[in-house]
Amino acid sequence: MNDLVIETRGLTKWYGRVLAVDGLSLQVPRGGVFGLLGPNGSGKTTTMAMLLGLVRPTSGTMSLLGQDTDGGHDQALRRVGAIVEAPAFYPYLSGRANLLYFQGINGQGKPQEVDRLLEMVGLAVRANSKFATYSLGMKQRLGIAYALLGDPELLFLDEPTNGLDPAGMAEIRELIRGLGGGGRTVLLSSHLLHEVEQVCDQVAILSKGRLIAQGHVQELLRESRHVGVRLKTTDDVGTAAALASLSWVKNVKTENGYLLAGAPPERSWEITAALAQRGIFVAEMAPVQATLESYFLAVTGDDAPASGKEATP
């Protein structure tokens, strides 16, 4: 049995002269929370929209829940819950009425489920207020409730914490972590690195429509946990020269009054010994832990938000 819920092969999308997704080959295994990480314009939403059949790929193939999407994949989509772009509902209907309406259209679940989901996302109190009166955060919560209608196997959540206050963000992240259990898969797109780091089991990093890296979050961090040590000494110039003479120390640079050295933290004692031989004494020394942010910046080589590149298809 194929254990991939999503598989794309060379998925590409041009919007006119803008390349939004560039030959994306992605594999999302069943179960857990899978993050699509990338700056604004990196192709996350377009990728989700293609998987959901809202956008036609320019080229490439994909399968969803084991069903190839070439000839349409409406059957697979019936086992999927999604919130893509901004949550869109009828403004003149209440949150509850919207969910009941869409539940009726999709023929998924029972009416009691609506109230349970509204309770789950913290919207029970305002369930009977019109959608038009909701704040952005409340709209996001309703969107998540909608995505959960019918207990789908696969959830697409596109930047679900947009517009939420910090407490709401923490609450929703906790909820998403819970949703990724029990065999359900959550595909979460976010440009918030710490969000992905907190919530996701695996992550794919997109930049300018391309897949830069994919893997378990902890493995990616472990791979990049090279970062090294940060130190302050009695003679920074002499320290820099001493470190440069050590072949296993790389990328020595000064940042915020500290020297940063690319070296395994477990060899810190060798650094202090080398400095002591030169009569330099260490005032502060600490290992530098990798974060997804540092990894992201390292692999993308770009700390500015990317946008779709322009070219000719």
Added chain:
Amino acid sequence: MCRRWMPWVLLAVLLLFSQLALWGSYFAYRTQLASGGQVVFGTGGPGERGEGPVVVNCNDLKAGNTSGLPPDTDPRIVEGLLQQCEQAVPRREEQLENHVDSFVLPGSLSTILGFGQMFGLILLAILAASTVGTEYGWGTVRTVLARGTGRAPYLAGKLALLALVGAAGLVVLAGVTSVSSLVAGALAGVGIESSGWGHAANALGKTWSVLVVYTIVTSFVTVLTRSAAAGMAMGLGYFFAEQIIVAIFSALFDWFPKVADYFLIRNITEWGGGFALQGPGLDGNGGSEIRALLVLAAYTVVSGLMAFWLFRRRDLTSTTGG
């Protein structure tokens, strides 16, 4: 306008204007009956004898009441006016029959449905543009389709719903017209006519069919532009624009009426046989119903296929690179 109430508001507008037409006929009948017809005395303007023409009721003259005439009117003139009244009796009775036909069943149904075609087309076009177009604007089309509702069934459902709403509106219109007709007939002392029911049923079917055609064409424009406003502009504007264009260009070019024979509204008029705002029918001298039906079928099929094709192929997203 809140979309939730839009169908009801549009139906209320349709009923209001149709009932105004029906009761207008009733009151015209009553007025004509009470006056016994009218004749005009004196054709000179204000400069002649210091007075303009005087309108006199025939029934007053027959009763010897000449108070409506100038005091020094020659009796021979009164006699002449009475003769005019007598001569006008056949025409007056024909007018009375026409009025009765317009507010008594089943003639009232044919009349009001014909009248309702014009308003119904415009109102249902507004509803169609709103129903299809606002789903783009609000993004709810994505919300629905992302859960596996196929695009073709989705659009087909919308069109079927609009066709049903059109049919329901006509049934309500016919029902309200029937009740009004019974009341007006009772007030006028006129009973239901036994003939003409087939014509009324035919009018109902034709009115519904032209509503469906116009709804599909409007929906196509809405899908094409992904805009409720554009769809409404088409629904409202094209109806009048075609008639203005035909009037202007037919006056300028001899060949234009031949081209105009294939225009939408002219064929709707020809087939539906209802409103007649634009004067002559096809070919400028009354055309073929069958040809009109074929032209309308072509509009329906082409617009419908294009709408489905576009809806199935188009991307449904507001982003182009995110």
